[in-house]
Amino acid sequence: MSALSDPRGYWADLTTPERGVVAAITAFAVLLVLGLLTGALAPAYFLYLVGLAGMYALLSFGLNSQWGFTGLINFSVAAFFGLGAYGTALMSASSSPIAGQFLPIFGLVAALVLAAILAVAIGIPTLRLRADYLAIASLGLAEVVRLIVLNEREVTNGSAGVRGIPTFFEGWPVLETLPQQLPGIFLQPLPGTRLVFEEPFWSALLNVVVVVTFVAGSYAILRRAHRSPWGRVLRTIRGDEDLARALGKHTYRYKMQSFVLGSIIMALAGVFYAHLNLYVSPSDLDPVTTFYVWVAVILGGSGSNRGALFGGIVIVTIREGTRFLNSFEWIPVDVAPLRILLIGVLIVVLMRYRPQGILPPQRELIWPSVVDEAPDQPTSGVREARTGGKDD
Amino acid sequence: MVLDYLASGLVFSSIIVLGSIGLSLIYSIANFANFAHGDTMTVGAYAALVTFGATGGLGAGLLGLPLGFFVALVVGIVAAAVVAVLTEKVVYDGMDAGSIELLITSIGIAFVYRAIIQMGFGADFTRYDVQTLRPIEALLPYGIRVTQHDVAIVVTAFVLVGGLHTLLQYSDLGRKMRAMADNPDLARVSGIRTDRVKLWTWIIGAGLAGSGGVFLGLYNQLSPRMGFNLLLLIFAAVILGGIGSVYGAMLGGFLIGMINQLTPVLGQLGELLPLVPDTFAIPIGIEYANAIAFVIMVAVLLVRPRGIAGEGA
Numbered sequence: 173m174s175a176l177s178d179p180r181g182y183w184a185d186l187t188t189p190e191r192g193v194v195a196a197i198t199a200f201a202v203l204l205v206l207g208l209l210t211g212a213l214a215p216a217y218f219l220y221l222v223g224l225a226g227m228y229a230l231l232s233f234g235l236n237s238q239w240g241f242t243g244l245i246n247f248s249v250a251a252f253f254g255l256g257a258y259g260t261a262l263m264s265a266s267s268s269p270i271a272g273q274f275l276p277i278f279g280l281v282a283a284l285v286l287a288a289i290l291a292v293a294i295g296i297p298t299l300r301l302r303a304d305y306l307a308i309a310s311l312g313l314a315e316v317v318r319l320i321v322l323n324e325r326e327v328t329n330g331s332a333g334v335r336g337i338p339t340f341f342e343g344w345p346v347l348e349t350l351p352q353q354l355p356g357i358f359l360q361p362l363p364g365t366r367l368v369f370e371e372p373f374w375s376a377l378l379n380v381v382v383v384v385t386f387v388a389g390s391y392a393i394l395r396r397a398h399r400s401p402w403g404r405v406l407r408t409i410r411g412d413e414d415l416a417r418a419l420g421k422h423t424y425r426y427k428m429q430s431f432v433l434g435s436i437i438m439a440l441a442g443v444f445y446a447h448l449n450l451y452v453s454p455s456d457l458d459p460v461t462t463f464y465v466w467v468a469v470i471l472g473g474s475g476s477n478r479g480a481l482f483g484g485i486v487i488v489t490i491r492e493g494t495r496f497l498n499s500f501e502w503i504p505v506d507v508a509p510l511r512i513l514l515i516g517v518l519i520v521v522l523m524r525y526r527p528q529g530i531l532p533p534q535r536e537l538i539w540p541s542v543v544d545e546a547p548d549q550p551t552s553g554v555r556e557a558r559t560g561g562k563d564d
Numbered sequence: 565m566v567l568d569y570l571a572s573g574l575v576f577s578s579i580i581v582l583g584s585i586g587l588s589l590i591y592s593i594a595n596f597a598n599f600a601h602g603d604t605m606t607v608g609a610y611a612a613l614v615t616f617g618a619t620g621g622l623g624a625g626l627l628g629l630p631l632g633f634f635v636a637l638v639v640g641i642v643a644a645a646v647v648a649v650l651t652e653k654v655v656y657d658g659m660d661a662g663s664i665e666l667l668i669t670s671i672g673i674a675f676v677y678r679a680i681i682q683m684g685f686g687a688d689f690t691r692y693d694v695q696t697l698r699p700i701e702a703l704l705p706y707g708i709r710v711t712q713h714d715v716a717i718v719v720t721a722f723v724l725v726g727g728l729h730t731l732l733q734y735s736d737l738g739r740k741m742r743a744m745a746d747n748p749d750l751a752r753v754s755g756i757r758t759d760r761v762k763l764w765t766w767i768i769g770a771g772l773a774g775s776g777g778v779f780l781g782l783y784n785q786l787s788p789r790m791g792f793n794l795l796l797l798i799f800a801a802v803i804l805g806g807i808g809s810v811y812g813a814m815l816g817g818f819l820i821g822m823i824n825q826l827t828p829v830l831g832q833l834g835e836l837l838p839l840v841p842d843t844f845a846i847p848i849g850i851e852y853a854n855a856i857a858f859v860i861m862v863a864v865l866l867v868r869p870r871g872i873a874g875e876g877a
Contacts, residue, residue: 304597305865308799312858323851513679519672
């Protein structure tokens with residue numbers, strides 16, 4: 173049932189929180205379009221925001237497949253994100269202290285391989301631990317990774333960071349020079365506003381294409397994986413690990429697979445970030461990134477991928493929205509801490525009043541055919557079935 | 565040189581111990597890893613900063629500190645305890661949640677504390693308005709460079725820890741707390757008012773953290789991130805000592821503080837140890853001092869999750 177072909181039926185089919193989310197997204201989209209039309213929001217910057225939202229969505233997918241599905245408390249999101257960013261940056265950047273100058277596509281491969289290796293390395297000691305120990309240990313190991321990136325100057329350039337990262341499509345036919353070749357377009361949708369679509373806009377558009385591809389690909393893979401028997405084992409582990417073990421599942425192996433899968437998706441977000449920002453520094457591994465992603469996942473609803481997508485958008489709104497507030501002179505307090513405050517309050521309020529999140533997983537974990545073909549009413553009563561149809 | 569490292573290790577250990585005792589108490593009695601503990605230390609430090617601004621150079625000096633500073637220390641302890649109790653009453657108490665949910669909530673609390681402090685005081689480093697002292701002359705011939713402030717930190721920490729020891733061993737509340745840490749259900753059925761004991765645990769734990777924060781500010785500087793940056797070291801201390809054991813936390817805090825400050829020795833092993841060539845050294849610089857503690861923490865979790873002094877897992 174699509175929203176376009178049958179809007180009324182689609183609306184009636186939604187739960188109350190889903191309606192709220194749909195309404196909020198619609199209102200937000202209208203606001204953004206108004207901002208674009210009046211020129212308050214530059215189109216290229218808007219696309220940058222879309223890119224960031226996609227990046228957070230990827231990070232949330234990664235964490236969701238670890239925490240939401242398997243119940244692994246991973247507090248080293250920032251380490252995998254940073255490793256992905258550094259992996260591709262060191263491979264492709266012109267100022268890279270080690271390899272450098274490779275095509276970004278090799279950077280992508282290198283970053284994902286690195287992330288998988290690190291995931292196994294962190295997973296081997298930590299995945300056997302009790303849940304709350306895993307949280308502390310993974311936060312500690314993420315800090316170790318950050319310290320290594322900060323201090324091994326010969327390899328990572330230290331606190332100066334890596335500059336001169338090419339865009340993702342460098343070395344590709346056509347796409348590499350596409351932004352330069354596309355014409356500049358000027359529009360005047362409303363009197364007094366002037367929209368400019370030039371090279372920065374087209375390259376931002378290409379970035380959005382990249383991230384949308386990444387997000388759609390990850391979403392499809394995760395959706396398929398989590399509906400599979402493999403995904404059901406993961407959810408059993410989250411619910412009751414002893415039960416999964418009693419059913420003969422090698423839970424450590426499943427946890428490791430889930431951990432590596434999630435970490436690779438986080439690194440993918442890092443790869444995209446490096447080619448979006450064109451500069452990476454050790455501050456990108458700050459643990460606060462980890463907690464942004466946690467808020468996104470908890471807010472969206474642990475275990476729900478569309479929730480993670482929604483959470484990612486909210487996080488970017490908080491992150492960039494507080495920056496926007498900064499331009500108002502009349503606000504008496506420093507706005508930078510407002511972001512941390514909002515994140516903190518969101519965590520507390522969510523955990524206190526709605527720990528399942530706004531869009532908890534419902535039908536998306538079940539094959540649609542199972543729901544659609546299920547009869548509304550049992551064809552025969554229970555007693556009937558027991559007694560073989562004879563009612564006395 | 566080594567004596568100097570040991571001396572500064574002792575000072576740093578005192579701060580870590582003050583933080584780790586509270587974390588360990590709360591971990592065992594409230595039953596979750598409190599990620600807001602580091603920021604509770606920050607609360608204490610900034611409360612003392614405000615008080616010290618008012619009491620200033622009140623009274624005569626003791627160990628290079630005016631008496632007003634000790635007033636500020638008490639205010640810092642009280643402020644940290646009050647904030648923690650309010651948080652417990654408003655947030656944690658009403659939650660019907662497991663330890664994982666409480667852990668995640670405490671991260672939110674940590675951010676709230678930090679953000680409010682940053683709004684009030686800015687993100688920059690500040691200091692207490694006390695005179696910077698020169699190292700004590702009498703110890704310089706031994707190569708030890710400690711100031712009277714460092715001595716004040718260690719002495720006060722000893723007093724506080726000694727007081728806690730007396731409380732735990734000889735008072736009624738201490739016995740109840742130990743009983744509850746051992747087995748909450750048994751403590752409850754034997755008539756102990758567990759909710760009241762829990763409240764006292766928060767007061768004592770957060771109060772000690774507040775004092776640790778004040779000393780951390782005196783030892784280094786104050787910044788809104790000071791407590792959060794120390795949190796993982798404190799976790800390392802608690803885990804090394806054994807979660808739930810107060811004396812384990814003391815030992816773990818001492819060891820972690822020492823290891824942290826003794827890291828430069830690794831680069832000079834050849835000169836210090838007999839029987840090895842002078843050039844022998846473990847190439848780990850001081851920039852990895854914290855990383856060593858984290859790796860030790862993970863290793864302890866793997867090999868002996870109940871730590872040095874903890875009973876059964």
